[in-house]
Amino acid sequence: MQLDDMRIFVNTVDAGNFTAAAHRLRLSKQFVSRRVAALEADLGARLLVRNTRKLAVTDLGQDFYERAKRILLDVSEAEQAMSDRRSEPRGLLKVSAPMSFGMAHLSPLVAEFLREHPDVRFDMDLSDRTVDVIGEGFDMALRIGRLADSTLVAQKLIDVRMIACCSPGYRRRRRAPQTPAELAQHACLPYGQQGRAPWEFIVDGVRTPFDVHGPLRANNGEVIRDAAIAGLGICYLPDFIVAGSVDAGLLVEVLEPFMPPPNALHAVYPQHREASVTIRALTQYLRERLAVRAATARGGAL
Numbered sequence: 001m002q003l004d005d006m007r008i009f010v011n012t013v014d015a016g017n018f019t020a021a022a023h024r025l026r027l028s029k030q031f032v033s034r035r036v037a038a039l040e041a042d043l044g045a046r047l048l049v050r051n052t053r054k055l056a057v058t059d060l061g062q063d064f065y066e067r068a069k070r071i072l073l074d075v076s077e078a079e080q081a082m083s084d085r086r087s088e089p090r091g092l093l094k095v096s097a098p099m100s101f102g103m104a105h106l107s108p109l110v111a112e113f114l115r116e117h118p119d120v121r122f123d124m125d126l127s128d129r130t131v132d133v134i135g136e137g138f139d140m141a142l143r144i145g146r147l148a149d150s151t152l153v154a155q156k157l158i159d160v161r162m163i164a165c166c167s168p169g170y171r172r173r174r175r176a177p178q179t180p181a182e183l184a185q186h187a188c189l190p191y192g193q194q195g196r197a198p199w200e201f202i203v204d205g206v207r208t209p210f211d212v213h214g215p216l217r218a219n220n221g222e223v224i225r226d227a228a229i230a231g232l233g234i235c236y237l238p239d240f241i242v243a244g245s246v247d248a249g250l251l252v253e254v255l256e257p258f259m260p261p262p263n264a265l266h267a268v269y270p271q272h273r274e275a276s277v278t279i280r281a282l283t284q285y286l287r288e289r290l291a292v293r294a295a296t297a298r299g300g301a302l
Contacts, residue, residue: 002134003075003272004151005039006068008032009047013065017055027151035151075272089278090119096133096141100221101265102126104240106142109289113282120278128192128219133270140269140279144238152268155283158290159262161239164199165251167231176254177234179203180210187233188212191224199236201258212236225251238263265290 008025012032015021022029040047047061057065097106103126110122125131125138133141133152144160166176170187177183180201188199190212198209214233218224221241228235228242229250235242245251267283 002039003072004134004270005035005042007072007271008035008151009039010065010068010072012036012048012055013057013061025151031150076275087277088119089117089281091278092121092123093139093278093282094123094125094137095282096125096127096131096138098142098144098221099126099128100241101142101144101238105290105293106286109286112289113285116285117278117281128221133268138269139273139276140267140282142265143268144265145263147266147268150268151271153271153274154266154268155287157265157267157283157287158294160265161262162236162259163239163242163246163253164234164236164255164259165228165242165246165253166234167229167250168252169231170228170233171252171254173231176252180208180255180258183210183212183234186214188214189224189227189233189235190214190217191221191235191237192217192219200260201255202260203258207260 008021008027011024012018012021015024018029018032018036022032025032036048043064045060045064046058047064049056049058102124106124106126110124114120114122130143131138131141142157147154174186177186180199180203183199190199198211200207200209202208216224216227216232218227221237224235225237225242225245227233229245234254235251242251246253267286269279273279
């Protein structure tokens with residue numbers, strides 16, 4: 001049983017229905033309903049009786065509701081008490097971040113943060129997979145792009161610009177695409193796991209997805225970048241992976257008029273970590289330092 005599911009259940013009972021609870025929690029109605037159902041499955045008991053207008057709480061559900069409210073209040077009071085006693089960041093932080101971003105930007109910032117806060121320790125997981133923050137025990141994860149529904153708290157840190165590019169040699173051989181639709185006739189190099197979102201461009205003022213195919217798919221940005229430099233096709237990658245290669249002339253941008261606005265880099269963490277002095281300090285530190293780096297980068301994004 002997850003503490004965040006308990007919070008969702010209590011808010012659902014207080015709100016009276018899934019729609020109102022979803023609005024209060026800033027989640028989708030479907031997600032709230034799924035998490036309550038998962039909680040019932042974990043407990044092996046029916047907590048709510050659903051109907052078209054209002055939820056009815058079962059006897060077991062009412063008993064669990066009262067106990068859950070006390071538990072959540074105790075947790076909140078304990079966290080606040082610890083926060084009041086700990087004015088300086090300290091303790092172990094388990095953090096997940098995309099590998100390429102972690103190596104390019106996060107690595108030096110973590111070192112600086114540790115020098116300023118010697119009582120903090122980091123357990124870093126640099127990987128391009130999307131970790132289960134709560135299930136795997138992470139205190140924070142950094143994620144780029146639009147966020148899926150979850151109970152996690154999200155704090156925007158900085159914008160990250162996407163770039164579509166290829167090698168000068170590929171452009172000479174194949175002629176650069178003039179519109180995103182022409183990507184269907186090109187060798188493309190998708191970045192991410194199988195089934196990830198297609199490439200998106202702005203067409204007639206609308207953000208439009210395009211399915212792409214090519215000789216290589218990889219879940220590591222450097223692998224895709226190097227394949228593009230070798231002339232194998234067109235890549236669509238974050239600025240921090242390819243900007244240096246574009247500046248060096250190893251890659252050239254394509255479809256620039258159709259590129260979407262920058263994505264956001266978010267720090268996400270469980271709701272019960274929101275009061276953590278260390279989490280707040282790290283989030284603010286990353287936002288300030290990354291803003292300085294972005295100010296000197298092309299286009300004001302990393």
